[in-house]
Amino acid sequence: MTQEQWGELKQQIREAVGQNKFRNWIEPLEFDDLSDGVATLSVPTRFIGNYVAQHFGDLILYKLTQVDSAVRKLDFRVAANGAEAPRPAQDAPQAAPARASRSDTPLHSAPLDDRFRFDSFVVGKPNQLAHAAARRVAEGGETTFNPLFLYGGVGLGKTHLMHAIAWELVEQRPDMTVLYLSAEQFMYRFVQALRDRKIMDFKQMFRSVDVLMVDDVQFIAGKDSTQEEFFHTFNALVDQNKQIVISADCAPGEIARLEDRIKSRLQCGLVVDLHPTDYELRLGVLQNRAERYRERQPDLAIEDGVLEFLAHRINTNVRVLEGALTRLCAFASLVGKPISQELTQDCLSDMLRSYERKLSVEEIKRKVADHYNIRLSDLVGPRRTRCYARPRQMAMYLCKQLTSRSLPEIGRSFGGRDHTTVMHGVKKIDELRQKDAQIADDLELLRRALEA
Numbered sequence: 001m002t003q004e005q006w007g008e009l010k011q012q013i014r015e016a017v018g019q020n021k022f023r024n025w026i027e028p029l030e031f032d033d034l035s036d037g038v039a040t041l042s043v044p045t046r047f048i049g050n051y052v053a054q055h056f057g058d059l060i061l062y063k064l065t066q067v068d069s070a071v072r073k074l075d076f077r078v079a080a081n082g083a084e085a086p087r088p089a090q091d092a093p094q095a096a097p098a099r100a101s102r103s104d105t106p107l108h109s110a111p112l113d114d115r116f117r118f119d120s121f122v123v124g125k126p127n128q129l130a131h132a133a134a135r136r137v138a139e140g141g142e143t144t145f146n147p148l149f150l151y152g153g154v155g156l157g158k159t160h161l162m163h164a165i166a167w168e169l170v171e172q173r174p175d176m177t178v179l180y181l182s183a184e185q186f187m188y189r190f191v192q193a194l195r196d197r198k199i200m201d202f203k204q205m206f207r208s209v210d211v212l213m214v215d216d217v218q219f220i221a222g223k224d225s226t227q228e229e230f231f232h233t234f235n236a237l238v239d240q241n242k243q244i245v246i247s248a249d250c251a252p253g254e255i256a257r258l259e260d261r262i263k264s265r266l267q268c269g270l271v272v273d274l275h276p277t278d279y280e281l282r283l284g285v286l287q288n289r290a291e292r293y294r295e296r297q298p299d300l301a302i303e304d305g306v307l308e309f310l311a312h313r314i315n316t317n318v319r320v321l322e323g324a325l326t327r328l329c330a331f332a333s334l335v336g337k338p339i340s341q342e343l344t345q346d347c348l349s350d351m352l353r354s355y356e357r358k359l360s361v362e363e364i365k366r367k368v369a370d371h372y373n374i375r376l377s378d379l380v381g382p383r384r385t386r387c388y389a390r391p392r393q394m395a396m397y398l399c400k401q402l403t404s405r406s407l408p409e410i411g412r413s414f415g416g417r418d419h420t421t422v423m424h425g426v427k428k429i430d431e432l433r434q435k436d437a438q439i440a441d442d443l444e445l446l447r448r449a450l451e452a
């Protein structure tokens with residue numbers, strides 16, 4: 001292929017991807033060589049090569065085959081005088097290659113997400129063992145347990161920890177070759193190697209790494225030839241005492257249609273469960289993310305109690321929690337208002353309803369009556385002495401906070417009281433909890449008891 005043809009092809013790609021992406025990612029590419037069906041492009045930096053391979057590789061390969069049908073594969077090499085390329089546009093993820101290897105070797109890893117580092121991973125009871133094990137592997141010392149197998153439900157931090165390990169190794173141990181990819185990418189590369197009759201290159205590449213990290217390994221279940229290749233790759237690396245890190249959405253023994261011989265090997269090392277989040281972890285993540293938002297939006301005001309409210313009401317995985325806070329911050333900056341309880345309940349009403357803990361008003365009334373050691377009938381009765389009125393207001397406040405019942409509905413369940421009485425009670429407790437430590441503690445205690 002001539003440079004002129006390459007120039008024409010780049011213009012076609014510009015039309016396909018748009019000026020912005022073209023300028024950041026395609027323009028810096030130079031056509032290097034075409035031999036044995038492999039088209040090699042030189043890239044200014046490892047980072048750009050990885051990102052282009054991941055996001056534009058198929059398009060470039062398709063365009064190349066239109067010019068020269070002999071092209072079967074695309075390869076990237078960092079240019080000898082690889083100057084630091086201009087930082088990509090903000091809208092591009094700040095990823096970097098998960099490989100620290102000689103600049104002349106082709107790039108094969110999936111890029112790493114700059115947000116997924118140890119310092120942005122909030123540790124709590126549900127994930128402390130997984131975090132500690134990940135830290136140990138990230139030291140790059142002797143493989144104490146092999147493989148490290150992380151499993152857990154959706155959005156609980158498996159990929160985050162995998163990237164954090166890879167980042168740490170790439171930055172602290174540049175002598176080590178770290179290869180991070182999903183099981184799906186492993187399969188596609190294996191299939192492509194078979195099609196290109198390059199299976200020996202494939203084997204050599206996977207067996208030459210120091211750390212192999214495969215995300216969502218459950219993907220290869222039921223795919224016999226991919227499982228076969230994975231099995232041999234796994235054994236070859238373990239025999240060389242190379243570290244392997246695997247993640248899945250369930251324990252090895254529970255992965256349906258995964259061969260027993262693979263299951264047994266995956267259980268040979270340390271198998272760690274990332275448990276569902278608890279209130280403390282959810283609150284910690286929200287505080288961490290809110291801090292990061294404040295760095296970017298210094299005028300962002302989040303009123304007291306909002307993060308606690310979210311940590312209580314959205315009792316699911318971290319990804320959903322992050323999404324809720326992102327929506328909330330975007331909404332608040334659009335309307336130019338501080339993030340209050342009311343704004344939160346308006347903005348996230350759909351989410352809050354879907355995660356409502358099915359807490360009933362009756363359950364809250366019983367819990368509050370027990371806590372203050374009064375009869376349920378007194379809690380909803382007419383007596384207005386403080387020893388009954390305060391618990392009544394606390395119960396009303398918790399009903400407003402933890403259920404989606406309206407003020408009139410809450411009033412009706414408290415002896416047919418008017419909604420304005422409920423509103424007054426809620427307001428009173430909202431004021432007291434900010435200046436009376438006992439009230440604040442009682443509220444916290446009751447919330448946790450109701451959440452348990």
Ligand SMILES: Nc1ncnc2c1ncn2[C@@H]1O[C@H](COP(=O)(O)OP(=O)(O)OP(=O)(O)O)[C@@H](O)[C@H]1O
Nearest residue numbers: 120121122153154155156157158159160285318319
């Ligand atoms: N303990 C944590 N501290 C900080 N952020 C977290 C934590 N756990 C998860 N996250 C964040 O939640 C989001 C989802 O995490 P991640 O992608 O690692 O989940 P996962 O377990 O791999 O889920 P899936 O199986 O759906 O891929 C990411 O933005 C991640 O940064």
